[in-house]
Amino acid sequence: MVVNNTEFDAIVVGSGPGGATVARELSKRGKRLLILERGGNAPLKGSLLATASIVDAVSVGDNVLMGRTLTTGGTTSVYFGATVPPPLETFLALGIDLSRELDDVERELPLAVLPDELLRPHSIRLRESATALGYDWVQSKMLVDQSKCASGYTPEARWTARNYVQEAVEKGATLINRARVLKVLVEKGRAIGVEYELQKTKKESEIRQAFGTKVIVAAGGAASPIILRKSGIRNVADRGFYCHPSVMVFGTISGLKRGDGFGASMGTLIDGDIHVGDGNFARTLYQLFMLANHRWFRAFLHSKTIGVGVMVREGLGGGLQENDRYYKELTKEDFRKLEKGEEVARQIIRHAGGKNIFKSVVGASHLGGAIRIKEHLDENLETECSNLHVCDGSVLPENVNTPTLTLICLGKYLAKRLSRSL
Numbered sequence: 001m002v003v004n005n006t007e008f009d010a011i012v013v014g015s016g017p018g019g020a021t022v023a024r025e026l027s028k029r030g031k032r033l034l035i036l037e038r039g040g041n042a043p044l045k046g047s048l049l050a051t052a053s054i055v056d057a058v059s060v061g062d063n064v065l066m067g068r069t070l071t072t073g074g075t076t077s078v079y080f081g082a083t084v085p086p087p088l089e090t091f092l093a094l095g096i097d098l099s100r101e102l103d104d105v106e107r108e109l110p111l112a113v114l115p116d117e118l119l120r121p122h123s124i125r126l127r128e129s130a131t132a133l134g135y136d137w138v139q140s141k142m143l144v145d146q147s148k149c150a151s152g153y154t155p156e157a158r159w160t161a162r163n164y165v166q167e168a169v170e171k172g173a174t175l176i177n178r179a180r181v182l183k184v185l186v187e188k189g190r191a192i193g194v195e196y197e198l199q200k201t202k203k204e205s206e207i208r209q210a211f212g213t214k215v216i217v218a219a220g221g222a223a224s225p226i227i228l229r230k231s232g233i234r235n236v237a238d239r240g241f242y243c244h245p246s247v248m249v250f251g252t253i254s255g256l257k258r259g260d261g262f263g264a265s266m267g268t269l270i271d272g273d274i275h276v277g278d279g280n281f282a283r284t285l286y287q288l289f290m291l292a293n294h295r296w297f298r299a300f301l302h303s304k305t306i307g308v309g310v311m312v313r314e315g316l317g318g319g320l321q322e323n324d325r326y327y328k329e330l331t332k333e334d335f336r337k338l339e340k341g342e343e344v345a346r347q348i349i350r351h352a353g354g355k356n357i358f359k360s361v362v363g364a365s366h367l368g369g370a371i372r373i374k375e376h377l378d379e380n381l382e383t384e385c386s387n388l389h390v391c392d393g394s395v396l397p398e399n400v401n402t403p404t405l406t407l408i409c410l411g412k413y414l415a416k417r418l419s420r421s422l
Helices: 015-027 050-052 087-094 097-108 121-132 160-168 225-230 283-292 333-351 404-419
Strands: 002-015 033-037 055-061 064-069 174-177 179-187 190-199 205-217 245-253 268-271 274-278 305-312 353-357 389-391
Touching: 002 015, 002 190, 015 033, 015 160, 015 404, 033 160, 033 179, 033 205, 033 225, 050 283, 087 160, 087 404, 097 404, 121 274, 121 305, 160 174, 179 205, 179 225, 205 404, 225 389, 245 333, 268 333, 274 333, 305 333, 333 353
Parallel strands: 002 033, 002 205, 033 174, 205 389
Antiparallel strands: 055 064, 179 190, 190 205, 245 305, 245 353, 268 274, 274 305
């Protein structure tokens, strides 16, 4: 056992948008920060092998997987950049006012609707098709710095949580990568630190401990409930979780320009809880997706493929088993909604000129709801164990679709409260 004798003001577990924001905000206030990230810190590259090396999958049911990314910055390392505002009224009912934090984020970050010249031609064709069919095809704001796009599309223009981690490190925070937190150390009902496994080489690891005044668990929707349960908080996921089941629908299309652009920023809502949207994403992610679905030939048809995503917002259910595996059976109603969304997707693709249409296997978009505000957390995002807080997708209510902006706001909200007592 290796013990880090440095006493940190706060230990942040995970470096996705929630954890990275807390770390950045507290480091700006001069606090001593330790950031523990399970993944590596290699520069982000767009190659197939590099992307595949950081992508992981979590099983949430029979043949239903949810993708996640293990690297500094978490899933924002491969996300599309699209955002939706946090549901302010939902959080206000839970005793959390995020309005000031949202104002701050809108001032600080490059948040805007992108012009057509930065979008994939496939996304524009989908919009034309959907609007011609009468769907209210709404374009979301994206976290993209357009000043970096003077010569056109560049993936480096997307904001990622890695940006905030780098700012925190520049302000003095310590970042340790390949550190998988096993549990929070608790003494007399108070969090005092964490125990983690540091992967030194492919075959060698060691158990370490670090100590801090505050512990913020932000390891992601799947990992954080497991960490809390191993730390003695047994009632997490007692009413299950949501996973937003989804499918992708693709068709082949001709006559569109080759080349990349930003996508997955538009869509419509059917019957209040079926989201049908632009499924045209970057070449590398497209290839990974096709290979995972055993569509080997399709993996090489990126420029000739047009896609639509379907996602259903379902209720809480299932649970976290004793072997730390999530399990949930989707209901007939969930499948009915997926089928209805698929029908709309096929209609839009056909009208756009798409042929040879097929759908993917059912997957999961987000895992959340296992840790709930007002049940497992108070309005300071603090657990029954004092000085132990949670700030990631595991705490989000069911009506949050694209969580990045909400998590940034929650991170700012939590950092303000923590700084008062540090």
